Amino acid sequence: MAERSTAVVAASAALLLLLLLSAPATADVAAAAANRYPPLASGLSFDFYKKTCPKAESIVRDFLASAVKQNVGLAAALIRLHFHDCFVQGCDASILLDSTPTEKSEQEAGPNLTLRPAAFKAINDLRARLDRACGGTVVSCADIVALAARDSVGIAGGPAYQVPLGRRDSLSPASQTAVFDALPAPTSNVTTLLRFLARINLDATDLVTLSGGHTVGIAHCSSFENRLFPTKDGTLNQWFARQLGLTCPAKGAVNTTVNDIRTPNTFDNKYYVDLLNREGLFTSDQDLFTDARTKPLVTKFAVDQQAFFEQFVYSYVKMGQIQVLTGSSKGQIRANCSARNPATAAGNDGDLLPWSVVETAVETGLVL
Ligand code: HEM
Ligand SMILES: *[C@@H]1O[C@H](CO)[C@@H](O)[C@H](O)[C@H]1NC(C)=O
Ligand SMILES: *[C@@H]1O[C@H](CO)[C@@H](O)[C@H](O)[C@H]1NC(C)=O
Ligand SMILES: *[C@@H]1O[C@H](CO)[C@@H](O)[C@H](O)[C@H]1NC(C)=O
Ligand SMILES: CC(=O)N[C@H]1CO[C@H](CO)[C@@H](O)[C@@H]1O
Numbered sequence: 093m094a095e096r097s098t099a100v101v102a103a104s105a106a107l108l109l110l111l112l113l114s115a116p117a118t119a120d121v122a123a124a125a126a127n128r129y130p131p132l133a134s135g136l137s138f139d140f141y142k143k144t145c146p147k148a149e150s151i152v153r154d155f156l157a158s159a160v161k162q163n164v165g166l167a168a169a170l171i172r173l174h175f176h177d178c179f180v181q182g183c184d185a186s187i188l189l190d191s192t193p194t195e196k197s198e199q200e201a202g203p204n205l206t207l208r209p210a211a212f213k214a215i216n217d218l219r220a221r222l223d224r225a226c227g228g229t230v231v232s233c234a235d236i237v238a239l240a241a242r243d244s245v246g247i248a249g250g251p252a253y254q255v256p257l258g259r260r261d262s263l264s265p266a267s268q269t270a271v272f273d274a275l276p277a278p279t280s281n282v283t284t285l286l287r288f289l290a291r292i293n294l295d296a297t298d299l300v301t302l303s304g305g306h307t308v309g310i311a312h313c314s315s316f317e318n319r320l321f322p323t324k325d326g327t328l329n330q331w332f333a334r335q336l337g338l339t340c341p342a343k344g345a346v347n348t349t350v351n352d353i354r355t356p357n358t359f360d361n362k363y364y365v366d367l368l369n370r371e372g373l374f375t376s377d378q379d380l381f382t383d384a385r386t387k388p389l390v391t392k393f394a395v396d397q398q399a400f401f402e403q404f405v406y407s408y409v410k411m412g413q414i415q416v417l418t419g420s421s422k423g424q425i426r427a428n429c430s431a432r433n434p435a436t437a438a439g440n441d442g443d444l445l446p447w448s449v450v451e452t453a454v455e456t457g458l459v460l
Pocket of ligand 1 (some may be wrong): 308312351374
């Protein structure tokens with residue numbers, strides 16, 4: 093009798109422990125499902141790897157939970173990497189390609205100057221881990237970038253959400269001019285920003301919301317010194333301008349400061365509170381509060397974090413679907429995220445080179 097009740101107690105304790113341990117994950121899944129999502133691009137789905145690599149999402153999440161503990165800036169770096177990938181030539185991991193003798197990497201174009209090497213390394217580390225767990229190269233590099241960005245948002249304190257998956261990787265990087273044409277400068281005003289975003293079907297709501305990514309991370313003096321020299325930008329809060337002047341004493345200073353002075357490493361709505369206090373870092377940030385078209389939403393997000401989170405999920409997922417390559421005939425799944433697959437492997441991965449069509453035809457016994 094006593095023995096049995098001990099066993100029952102032990103069993104219930106074990107069950108309770110199990111429930112407690114699994115509770116956060118379950119809550120996350122429920123929260124993620126409750127979000128409002130934009131229409132999914134054709135070829136993308138939330139359960140794309142359910143059969144081919146069911147562990148993919150937990151591997152990315154577990155890896156980042158510990159990697160961000162070692163280096164808190166990695167979360168910001170990955171959130172920005174997804175943005176740079178998607179704005180330039182679509183979310184196709186083209187940003188990850190290293191230069192070759194014939195093609196210059198997007199990383200060598202000015203706006204990419206300060207993408208952190210740690211982010212590229214994390215993606216390559218994830219590539220290796222996923223390949224081991226999936227028994228081969230199954231998950232695309234572009235999907236790894238999207239998943240890493242999602243988990244970085246969550247780990248930093250932001251909303252949990254689901255990521256549509258099934259992107260394929262580009263065969264080449266975008267040209268240097270294409271990078272400049274796609275990424276607005278931080279000295280831009282709202283009119284210019286809206287013009288850049290309109291080309292990829294993003295609107296003023298997306299602009300205000302996605303700029304909220306600047307709730308984490310850092311920037312170099314070169315990105316905001318236009319507001320200090322030769323003359324001080326009149327929209328800068330005086331105290332804040334003095335702080336920036338200490339960090340960047342003269343034009344051309346090499347130093348960094350945080351994007352969000354209130355909570356630099358937390359994904360929250362304090363970025364918008366900064367803007368209300370004229371403590372936004374870039375012209376492109378502060379002008380969101382100056383321009384009548386975007387000011388009301390800035391004000392709303394500053395007082396309603398939940399509204400910001402909900403819209404961020406919508407706009408970031410929308411951004412994550414820009415010009416995606418899907419289906420077996422477009423792009424490829426890179427075995428090495430930094431390099432296009434060697435020609436010999438191209439026949440099996442949808443590479444569009446004419447000879448690969450011939451090879452596939454031979455394999456399947458077709459006569460061309
Ligand atoms: C709307 C136009 C945007 C402009 C003009 C812009 C500009 C910049 C600039 C100049 C930096 C600092 C680079 C440096 O000096 O080191 C930066 C950093 C950053 N941006 Fe943006 N950005 C924009 C949109 C976005 C979007 C859509 C996201 C993501 C949702 C984002 C996320 C970040 C993050 C997280 C950092 C910090 C990166 C780090 O700490 O490594 N930005 N951005
Ligand atoms: C915005 O910037 C563009 C390009 O620098 C400039 O031509 C335009 O006058 C500016 N608009 C406003 C409202 O300041
Ligand atoms: C860089 O910024 C820090 C913090 O604002 C400041 O203490 C330091 O003097 C700056 N370094 C240079 C070289 O200006
Ligand atoms: C991946 O490609 C890059 C660029 O070509 C190369 O430097 C690197 O060694 C490759 N990594 C692996 C694991 O083969
Ligand atoms: C991370 C990275 O590769 N950054 C490069 C950006 O572009 C400059 C040249 O414009 C390179 O020197 C950086 O290494």
